[in-house]
Every structure is written in C-alpha cells, then in structure tokens.
Amino acid sequence: MSSVSSISLSGTAKAPRKEAASVEFRNVTKRYGKVTAVDSVSFSIAPGELVTLLGPSGCGKTTTLRMIAGLEMASEGQILIGNRDVTHLSAADRDVSMVFQSYALFPHMSVLENVAYGPTVQGVPRKDAHAMAMEKLALVGLAGLEKRAPSELSGGQQQRVAVARALVLEPQVLLFDEPLSNLDAKLRRRVREDIRELQRSLNLTVAYVTHDQEEALAVSDRIIVMSNARIAQTGTPRELYEEPADLFVADFIGDANILDGTLLDRQGAEAQVRIGGMVLTLPHRGVGPGPVKLAVRPDAILLEEGRAQEGSLSGTVRKASYLGTQIEYDVESPIGSLFVVQYGRKEPIAPGTPVSISFPLQRGIAVIPNA
Template structure:
C-alpha cells in the first residue's frame, strides 16, 4: 500500500512536524442519488476530543464510519496521522471504535473480551492478558476480570468496550453514540469517565452524539452538521454564545428566537431594542434594522407588571423542577405574538398560570444571530 504523507517543506526538522490526527479534504459520500455528506473538510489535532453533533440524518455517523473505514468516500481524501488512508480497509487504519451496542462477546470473560484484539493480532496470550488487566484497572474495573458481560451494569459494559478499544493503542479512538443505552445519571458519570480518560492519556477522540448537553460537556471542539454539511465548527463556548446561524442558536441548548431591532452602534457594540426593553450587545457586523436574537431561558427576567423597560407578558405554563421553575410566557414583539421559554431559580415565589408579568432580558445569555 502506497502512503501519501502530507507535504512538508524541505529542511523542516522532524520535531517541528505536527500533522493533524485526522484530516478530511473535500469529502463527499453518495448512496446512489442521495448525498449523505457534501464537500466536508476539517482537521483534528492530536490529543483532542472532537464531537460530530447534529440531528438524525445530518451525516455525522456516516462521517465517523468513513474515518473508521467502514464506509468509503465517493470523492475527496481522508488522512490519518498525515497518511492518505482513503482507500485503506478498516483494519489498516490504526483506529478503534466503541459502538453504541458495546459489541461485547457474551460468552467470553471481561478479560478475554479486552484481550481479544491483541490475541487475534498475534500477541502471546499471557502478554495480551497483562495488557488487558492494565487497561481494566485504568477504567476502574480491576477485580471484575472473570465476570461475563451479562453480570455487569450498562455503565460497566461501556467501560469494558472502552478498555478493549484503548488496549490496541490506536492512533484515533471513535465513539458512536456511546451513552445512548444508559439512564440519565449513568450517562453523566460515564461521559465524565470518558473525558477524564481522554485527557489523562492524551487520546485523540472523535465522538458522535445527537445530545447537545453531552457534546458541550465532553468536547474540546464541536463540529455541528446539518444536511450533510458543516454548519459551524468551534469550541463549545463559541457555539453556545456566538451561534453562526439561526439553526445553531436553536439547536445548541434551548434558545428563544426573538425579533428585535439594531438601532445604532458604538464600535463593536450595538443598541438593541426588544419591544420596550433595550440591550447593548455585539452587533456582529449586521446593518441597522430588524434582527433576530437568541435568548437563553436563564436570561429572561420576570418581574411585576408595569416595570420600566420591561415587555408586558402573561404566564401560559408553569412547572416546578426542584431547583428551578420553568415558564412559558406570552409576549408581543415587533407586531408578533411570541411564546418565551424561561427558567427561574426562584422556587419560593412561583408564578401561576394567567399571572401578568413584566419581561426583561439579562445581557449574559443573549446574542444577535448573524445572517
């Protein structure tokens, strides 16, 4: 197999060469007349955890499977560690995948499951078992080596799948919706385990999920996909606080899309009118006139009716969730009836359905949507 490493200027010292762990160059994947992924390009740095995020059918799983070699590209190039692997089989790519179903052998002990790939690869069984024990200890499963998968909880089975993948010491570790079979509390715990393991071992991880909270919690960087293309690529905070489009604002976390007006600017900041309320926010290079805002639920302030600078509203829905209240509030903005979703930490003085309120907006949690 001919390798095609990324070109490096002559005379560059080997220590200065830092190739991306994974690189897509204008990759497209078609299934007959259907295009699942369209002209996608990105590079993933070694030692980082990058999440492919998006709704069902956006192309994220197809992209992951192309990295793994389980799907072939229609056009474009895939490089791993600077080497062109576009036409290589899955076995030739030096990657390991943790599947949604865990794919553990039910008749094998935990130790044999983890050692399996090494034994098949030609390693002596005793040596493979030593390596497997070390990885099981690393994921917190020391002492459970003789158990069968059916004797473990879902979270423990997920850790076995991770141990089996990392014992091969792959260049890239791939996760396909790894937490979808776990309950909410276990999902939180296992995602923390995965993140801690990735950081401590400096693993390069590509992680697929449709869960925005999960992506925000584990990622160094998130690539949001929609319709087979990259909708936005950036750090979790950038995507949440500076969405590049209405789709991103609506998809990453809860957001109210609110009509407003940009009425002048001072440097990078603009004066934003939201009904009777006024905010000062980065204008993001938009022209004066109608704009849309992404308003996070925690940025909505509910006060007594008639408060100066507030927007008149009425409570449509109220729910107590232990540490906070959730409300739906009817308001009129820019001649339109709008229903706002709001969260309030004030659980001691809940508002009732039908109550009149004054709606204000905290600048932290509000952003102008470009485009």
C-alpha cells in the same frame, strides 16, 4: 463494584505508548447512489483533542465517523490521520478503534477475553494479550471483574469493557458512536465525566458522535454541528452557545427563544438593538442596520411579579413547571411566547399572574448573522 464508580487513573496502569495523531478531512463527500450523506466536509482534529460531531438524525455525523474508521470509504476528498493519507486504506490499516453504541461485546467470552480479543487476533501470544487486557481493565476501574460474563455486568460496566477493548491496541485515534445512549440519565452524566477524564489524562485524540446537546457541551474541546450533510458551525461549546452562526445552530444548541428585533446604530463591535419597547446593547456580529433575529436563552430573561415598569415588558405566566433546581415558565408577551428558566426560586409564579419581563443578562442574547 458499583456501576457508577469512577474510572481509575492511578495504580500501575500505564498510558498508551503511541502519540496522539491529528485527523483531517479535505472536502470529503460520501454518496450512496443518488443520496449524498456527507457533502464536501472539511475539518481537523488536533492531537489530544476531543471533538464532537453533533446533529440531528440523518445529518451525516455517523457516516463521517465511520469514514474516519475506514468502515465507509469516501466517494471524494481526502482523509488524513497523523498527516498520513488513509483515504483508501482499510479499517485494519488505520490504527483507530471505535466504541460502538451497542458495545458489541461477545456474550460467550469473559470480560478478560473480550478485551484481549484484538491483540489475540493480531497474533499476540495469549499470555501477553491477557496482560495487556488486565492493564486496560485496571485503567477503566474494572480490576477484579475480568472473569465475569458481559451479562453479569451493569450497563455502565459493559460500557467500560467496550472502552478497555478499544484502548488495548493503543490506537492513534479513538472513536465513540453514541456511547451513552443505552444508559440512564444519571449514569450518562457519570460515564461522560469518566470518558473526559480518561481522554485528558491519556492525551487521546477522540472523535465523538452524539445527538445529545448537553452531552456534547459537557465533554468537548470543540463541537462540529452538522445539518443536511454539511457543517453548520464549528467552535468551542461556549462559542456555539453564545454566538450561534445561524437559526439552526441557535435552535439546536440548547434552548433558545428566537425573537424579532431591529438593529439601530452600530458603534465599534456593538449596536443598539430594539426588542419590543426596549433597547439593548449587543455585539452586532457583522449584521447591518435593519430587522434582525435574536437568540435569547431562557435564563437570560428575568421575570418579576407585577406590572411592567419602565425598561421592561408586560407579560402573563401561562404555565409553570417546578423541576427542583429550576422553574420553567411559558410566558405570553408582546414579543411572542417566551420560554423562561429561573434558578433558586422555591415557589413558582402562579399561572395567570401578570409579570414584568426584562433582559439583564445580555450575554445570553445573540444577534444571528445568517438569519
């Protein structure tokens, strides 16, 4: 089987019998001595929802995931799974399973033995444990590979074994800790699609940790962005991308040009905002008149060769990078250095070329409330 073949959701494989459970954190704090790794965090995950914990290294996302699993105990606060208080319960008593970054497969065991290990140690008869394992291997598209050793599989196939092993106990909640970090870029895209399809088809409650913004945007129902042990913003991928709550989120979720502007008149939910010599109509998002920060996405900027016309700014291309489906530019302008992405153009605008700069896609521009 190819390492990029799709997870199979057909055939005789059966969905987990248990219903998905909710997860709730109520003012949860985790301390290691004098260091606060998670600081009074509250959130909820609905049954059957995939929520990603996203943030830079050291922000507290992995510690939060490990507290859901029971691998770390909360210093303060309350953790509920399926409306049951599990704050002080061990990992074995929480009915959750985790797929680790390293996969943690037993090298001396076959694929089948790896997946059947959980039921076996819980006292399930060997024949039944193997039947449960075969069902889950079929579910993830690995039927026929059950006798192989992990070392005989590709990285993508090993990842699937880890998923099957987590699913075999039919947990109420499935946890993923940086599950794609050991895969190459093309395989990461394929496997994340497989994980998402599996989660939706089986109605699994999933908490997913990554530092990769693109990965989080692709797989999530909602994203919890963490910074310095706290939650910076929670929302759908679109909400976080188009309506960042502060400068950190605007800069962390995708690429953004952070520019200075002036908010003028407000009318209803919108306002006139001056940027350079142009005036744009944007949602004011509760910000009053005066200086503001704007998050401008690279594809919301239009470049055209030649001098600026009325309603545009003048600029000069400093660098152009051809990336196949897109061309990326660094552009010098009166409002600062701009990072611009253009799609569908075959020939880059040459460095040193004068260009006019305009903002026709105003949905890609957001006033930042907490700047």
